[in-house]
Amino acid sequence: MAPGKLSSLILFLIVVIALLYQMNRAKGGKLPKLRRIAGLDAMEEGIGRATELGRPVFFTPGRAEINTAGAAQTFAALEILSYVGELTAKYNVELRTAIAAANVLPLAEEIVKQSYLKMGHPDKYKPEFVQFLSTDQFAYAAGSLNIMNREKVATAVMMGEFQAESMLLAEGAAQVGAISIAGTSRTFQIPFFIAACDYTLIGEELFAGGAYLSKNPDKLGTVAGQDIGKVLASLLILAGSLLATANVKVLVDLLKK
């Protein structure tokens, strides 16, 4: 086994066992209590505002393809798209989903279609609700800004993996007076979203979004399981710091295995 993989495997298995345990507990009725996440609570308010103003809702699941390292963020964003789609169907609001990754397009189309079907309004679904813009970073940003400006969107939801275009999208939404809700786990882009958006989901909050909004016991269980993983990481950091201060390298050597 390559160096570092044994310790990775052990830690991975501990986290997986913790997730499965918490899922089982949640299934048994012991639902974990989630703290309020303002960005997710604001979603319904934002779509309600779009209904009152008679303007569309803008959504984008970021630029990561589903076969790249950023795929988890894209899937987390798609879970949130499902909820946004249900709300736009419920309130009869136009939805504009801007796609930058070609392999995310069929998934986003299916999710929005199913959301309209679930809410009993399959007839209200339009192909324009999900638009592919471009795989090119700035062509996608320009296309998104164009949608925001031309259609004067009332709410902009930007979830997933972003790069330099994050600020263009967030500020573009602010300039048309839209409520902006963003979420990413890319640490370089979080400050941009915090500076420019009304609400920002930071890191893990994006991954908890699907569970928080759907209230699905299995998904809620995984959120509680994540806490065990974080406690484990914190304990390792603490122990590592103390041992390194005492010049004991046992933990470092173990993690290298």
Added chain:
Amino acid sequence: MRRELPMLVAGLSGLIVLLGFFFENLLPWAFNWSKELTAWGTIVSAFAMGLAAANLILIHGKRLTFKNPNWYNSAALLLSMALMVYAGIFAGQKSYLWKLLFDNLMAPLGNAMFSLLIFFIASASFRAFRARNVEATILLIAGVLVLLGRAPVGEMISSYFPVGADWLMNVPNVAGNRAILIGAAVGTVATGLRLLLGIDRSYLGGE
């Protein structure tokens, strides 16, 4: 079956890739299969480009046909797309046409969009740095300190500014970043597990 089969394929593919990653030498078949599956992923993604092109043609073709407001933008998009496809496939990437379109049009347009960032950052900073509450005030103070610490004028005023800026960037900033990274890493494992076990079926249009 419409849902079960894709879920089974996704679950099995994920499991094989995981086994291939951790047990490269112990289970060489899993490693080889995982490489194969990754290549398939790239091929399937290439097919998705066709779907994306169809989506563009469908939406903008409709706008053009029904002469929607700004229909000429859709016409420009479809024309540019056709021209780029012709230049890339038929004329070749060493042709004059490709060079003209890519180097002299696409690249400068991309750079122009990128350069807009500075104005967007300035306007966002103006809003974010207003000291309207405790958090915004802390952000304002930290921002000003880092700005003065990084700019030569800060060092001229006091040699403490670069030291303070370095401390802010290397201690609280790194601590916060690492906390976010750890949370995101565990969140990624949880999302992966939900997909592999078929709990998250959002990619199939379900919950």
